[in-house]
Amino acid sequence: MTVALDLADIQGNILSAYGRLGFPKGRFLVLHVHDAKAGRSVIENLRPRVTTAVRWPSRHEPPAQGQVTQLRPEVTLNIAFTFHGLIAMGVPIRTLRGMPDEFIDGMPARADILCDNFPDDISTTWDPVWCPSSDSARRIHVLISLNAQMQPDGTAVAQLDELTRQIIGLCAASGGVSVLEGHRGADPRWQDLSALLQQQKDGSYAPIPVEHFGFVDAIGDPVFEGQMPPARAATAMIGQGALMPDQSWRPLATGEFLLGHPDEAQEIAGAAMPLDFSYNGTFIAYRKLHQNIAAFRTFLTGTATRFAAVMGMPLDEAQATLMAKIAGRWGDGVPLVVAPTFADWMTFRERRVVAVQTKDAAAQAVLDRAMVDFTFADDPLGAKCPLGSHLRRANTRDMLDPTLSDVRERGGSVLNNRRRILRRGLPYGAAEAEEHGIVMLATCASLFRQFEFVQQQWMQYGLDFNAGNDTCPIIGNHDDEAKFVIPADPASGKPPFICDRIPQLVETRGGDYFFVPSMTALRQISTGTVDPT
Known part of the structure; x- marks a missing residue:
């Protein structure tokens, strides 16, 4: 039976990769909440601007009869919280104790599990804003995600800067919320993103789906029940859903990506109380990855x-x-x-x-x-x-x-x-600049079972692939003996080829774990009405 999701209750960056939908520019701001009342006031003021998963009218065909749509914004806005951010907002401990351990720990505390303390400790390699600090006023509480449409000259629409100014002003006026600085890049107050651009014959620019190493990116994201209309899902799930024993395909279970829904084990993961606090929410792992x-x-x-x-x-x-x-x-x-x-x-x-x-x-x-x-x-x-x-x-x-x-x-x-993740994100920086790479948001219902397993077991070890200690040739950790074996085609008469001394190609520059609440939970948080009883 087809799952019908309440799209108006789900934040839009979960179901959709904005970069593919005409939003090739992005910006992230991180906030610290000094005062719960001020924090709730800021979130309540931003809440009406949050972009939900309600679909926009297609630019190619009219909406189906009875289909509910919303206007395509110039800039999308989404909000997520760290565990300590939820505490700072005044969410009851009885609610938060149901949160998973890895989310409570946060990404910096699990750097060894993620193999991030390589080639040096994260305290020296990560952007200052993401580094663990003994200063409690530097702790990250809220992530504001902005994605913007682009002008023909390759710059973001003016609304991106305008909305950024409004958010900074709102925080300053609250008297209890600050925008944390320390992002490496043009402006330390935020992290800018942009798809790579290609100049057209008329002099304008168009985004291209390529990352800095030259590979076409964002292919094969998983498809799950309720994510898209049934007619579209019937095609999209092929090769991107779950492969059945008879070699047919079906969408993955909704609960692999949205909390409160059955997952591939036909289970609903334990959640915070009340149940609707977690329902239709999810977790994201924010990863800033520098590309050498x-x-x-x-x-x-x-x-x-x-x-x-x-x-x-x-x-x-x-x-x-x-x-x-x-x-x-x-x-x-x-x-x-x-x-x-x-x-x-x-x-x-x-x-x-x-x-x-x-x-x-x-x-x-x-x-x-x-x-x-x-x-x-x-x-x-x-x-x-x-x-x-x-x-x-x-x-x-x-x-x-x-x-x-x-x-x-x-x-x-x-x-x-059980290991699939939704990948969201965009490149940052220019190839000729010192700062360049990609910011990835790994979205999943279980950070431990999905994101952390793939990052540690499949990217940093080779046993599941009969490759011994060899790591991923692109994003794995590479010491002086790093290698990658290219097997030979038996019919070619050629020997296997060993790529040796692979340099460190990708290094983490920061990140953390965030809870992306539903619109219902976001309102509970912003109004201080979370009742775990």
């Missing part, structure tokens, strides 16, 4: 030269292939499982060019589906897509199915379904 672009390019150039010599291929082909083997996808997002060789990739791209030129919608749909509709059943040794590549670590699909070799008894993606 120069180190990546140097490593890629040097390793591709050796790779080309061993494999007997041109240098440009070797470099593109090496990037694909590390990521699990070609630079434009085409999966290696779908196009295992450079020639296959060129053929795939040519088919897309022809489909676009001839306006063949059916052919385009088939190619789009191939980007996400694949499994690893026919590549058990990683000859097409290496077992330790980023793609196979981030979403193992059917790879960990213990019955994978038996086509009659396959279990689908059961072991993977």
Whole structure:
């Protein structure tokens, strides 16, 4: 039975990735609440501006009969709280004691679990605003998320700066809330984000879905029950939902991403009291990730030269292939499982060019589906897509199915379904600037079972992928002996290739755990009416 969610009760950044919906600019502010009454006043003033999950009218087709819509804003606004932020807002301890341990601890306290104290302690590498401090007045309590539409010249709409000024002014006038400074970047009062931009023939700029290393990003986000209209979900769940033993797809259970709903185990996780305080809320892990672009390019150039010599291929082909083997996808997002060789990739791209030129919608749909509709059943040794590549670590699909070799008894993606996370975020900084990378919001119902498991077990260890101590070649921790093995195709007659001395490509620059309340709970918080009895 299709789940019908109360979209007006859910904050919009849970169900939707704003960057894909015409909001390529972003900004985060973090607040400290000195006085509960002042904090509640600020949140109550911002609450009417919060963007919910009620859908906007499509820019391509009119809404269905009876469908409720809201106006598309110039700037979206969403609010989340740390555990200590909920205490500062006056939420009763009886309510908060039902919160999960990892959320109560907070991300900085779990840096060792997340392998973040590498290559140096977070106290020296994280942005000052995120670093643990003995000064209680520096503790982060509230996260304000803003996403903005863009002007043709590539800058954010003016409403982003205007809304920022209003928030800062509101905090100052409250007498009990402060905007915390200490973000590395153009302005220490906030963290700015922007999709990478490409100049058009008319001189204007358009956002492109590419991150600083050059990979197309944000492909294959999970699809769950109630997230979108049934007709759209029927298509979107293919390759992005749960894989069944008969190799069909279904949406993941709502409770994997929204609290108060049944999850994949048909359980409803323990929650704070009253029950509607957690219902339709979720948790996010805020992660600021610095990308070492120069180190990546140097490593890629040097390793591709050796790779080309061993494999007997041109240098440009070797470099593109090496990037694909590390990521699990070609630079434009085409999966290696779908196009295992450079020639296959060129053929795939040519088919897309022809489909676009001839306006063949059916052919385009088939190619789009191939980007996400694949499994690893026919590549058990990683000859097409290496077992330790980023793609196979981030979403193992059917790879960990213990019955994978038996086509009659396959279990689908059961072991993977409990580890999925929604990824939200945008790049920050320019490649030529000192500060550049991506801010990711990992959204899930269980920070421990989903985010922390993937970050620690799948990104920082290799045992589940028969890779020993090898970590993820992109976001893993790399010491002087870091390596990545590219298995050989048995039919090629070539040996496996070992990428050695991989530099540290990604480093955390800060983060924390936040609770994203429903609109109902947000009103309870802002009015001080949380009653756990």
